[in-house]
Amino acid sequence: MTDDPSARDLRRGIEAMFFAYRGFTQDPDRILHERGYGRAHHRALHFVDRSPGTTVNNLLAILGVTKQSLNRVLRALIEDGLVESRVGEKDKRERHLWLTGDGRALQLELNEVQSARVRAAFASAGPEAVAGFQTVLEQMMDEELHDHFRRLSDLPGA
Amino acid sequence: MTDDPSARDLRRGIEAMFFAYRGFTQDPDRILHERGYGRAHHRALHFVDRSPGTTVNNLLAILGVTKQSLNRVLRALIEDGLVESRVGEKDKRERHLWLTGDGRALQLELNEVQSARVRAAFASAGPEAVAGFQTVLEQMMDEELHDHFRRLSDLPGA
DNA sequence: CTTGGAATGTCAACAAGGCTGACGTATTAT
DNA sequence: ATAATACGTCAGCCTTGTTGACATTCCAAG
Numbered sequence: 001m002t003d004d005p006s007a008r009d010l011r012r013g014i015e016a017m018f019f020a021y022r023g024f025t026q027d028p029d030r031i032l033h034e035r036g037y038g039r040a041h042h043r044a045l046h047f048v049d050r051s052p053g054t055t056v057n058n059l060l061a062i063l064g065v066t067k068q069s070l071n072r073v074l075r076a077l078i079e080d081g082l083v084e085s086r087v088g089e090k091d092k093r094e095r096h097l098w099l100t101g102d103g104r105a106l107q108l109e110l111n112e113v114q115s116a117r118v119r120a121a122f123a124s125a126g127p128e129a130v131a132g133f134q135t136v137l138e139q140m141m142d143e144e145l146h147d148h149f150r151r152l153s154d155l156p157g158a
Numbered sequence: 159m160t161d162d163p164s165a166r167d168l169r170r171g172i173e174a175m176f177f178a179y180r181g182f183t184q185d186p187d188r189i190l191h192e193r194g195y196g197r198a199h200h201r202a203l204h205f206v207d208r209s210p211g212t213t214v215n216n217l218l219a220i221l222g223v224t225k226q227s228l229n230r231v232l233r234a235l236i237e238d239g240l241v242e243s244r245v246g247e248k249d250k251r252e253r254h255l256w257l258t259g260d261g262r263a264l265q266l267e268l269n270e271v272q273s274a275r276v277r278a279a280f281a282s283a284g285p286e287a288v289a290g291f292q293t294v295l296e297q298m299m300d301e302e303l304h305d306h307f308r309r310l311s312d313l314p315g316a
Numbered sequence: 317c318t319t320g321g322a323a324t325g326t327c328a329a330c331a332a333g334g335c336t337g338a339c340g341t342a343t344t345a346t
Numbered sequence: 347a348t349a350a351t352a353c354g355t356c357a358g359c360c361t362t363g364t365t366g367a368c369a370t371t372c373c374a375a376g
């Protein structure tokens with residue numbers, strides 16, 4: 001609120017985001033490609049894993065894509081037995097989503113390679129840098145997405 | 159090198175990258191869409207602006223896409239008069255790239271909206287957080303991309 | 317000096333994964 | 347009853363990645 005970053009700092013931050021995001025997605029992308037999946041499948045697996053039993057609508061809000069786009073991805077994951085879809089008990093219009101054993105296995109594998117890189121970066125940068133990293137990223141989110149982020153952060157689990 | 163981030167920290171970092179990147183690209187994306195361009199056009203404009211007279215090959219190394227993919231984007235920008243391509247004097251196989259006045263104008267506009275968000279995030283997070291943000295992102299890059307990043311950082315200019 | 321290989325860039329065609337629009341079907345809410 | 351909600355699906359479009367084939371240019375070995 002009180003500081004005045006230089007144009008040079010801003011440019012470096014922008015370029016760092018671009019290059020770092022490439023590294024961030026690279027390792028999972030390789031595994032996904034071997035299995036005939038893409039980044040969209042990874043995102044679906046990740047957030048279903050994070051909120052087991054979530055509905056399609058909730059997933060749409062988090063992912064920020066159209067239902068047609070999400071549906072294409074979910075259909076593939078369900079057909080391949082990685083995701084299970086059950087009609088809601090209370091509201092039968094809703095479909096609730098869970099990972100199967102196979103789905104959890106793939107999600108774990110993807111998470112492992114992605115975490116490995118982040119872990120290395122965090123360890124080498126140190127805890128204070130990590131705190132700053134986290135703060136800046138949160139400030140960069142849209143408010144609505146920041147809400148989703150906080151909700152996920154408050155969830156129980158590892 | 160010495161710390162041991164928790165699985166929870168890693169998960170939060172991963173999700174923060176995902177949500178923050180959405181915010182990061184959102185404002186330029188809107189302008190680009192109005193003009194019938196996409197993110198790829200933004201990247202080309204940005205890095206041509208950063209290294210005026212650069213060759214297609216150099217751009218390929220930075221962007222990490224195939225030359226066919228880049229070529230489609232460059233062709234559109236050249237046809238629309240935003241980028242100028244000149245055959246190399248020394249090596250006539252090479253094409254050297256510059257932004258035209260119109261190209262620089264669009265790049266400035268895109269940079270302005272993107273910088274505005276980063277500036278706000280930086281200002282509200284404070285300079286120490288920004289330093290940590292930068293450190294972690296650099297550690298997340300692939301070595302080759304980190305080299306490109308450093309080279310760009312050392313360039314003269316605003 | 318010629319010729320073959322490497323480097324550079326272009327064109328064509330295809331796939332993933334976004335998008336909009338329209339429609340069908342349960343189910344729930346008013 | 348009627349309207350709204352949640353979800354699925356079909357059709358078609360766009361951007362942006364991919365591979366394959368090809369033309370041009372440069373350079374170095376013979």
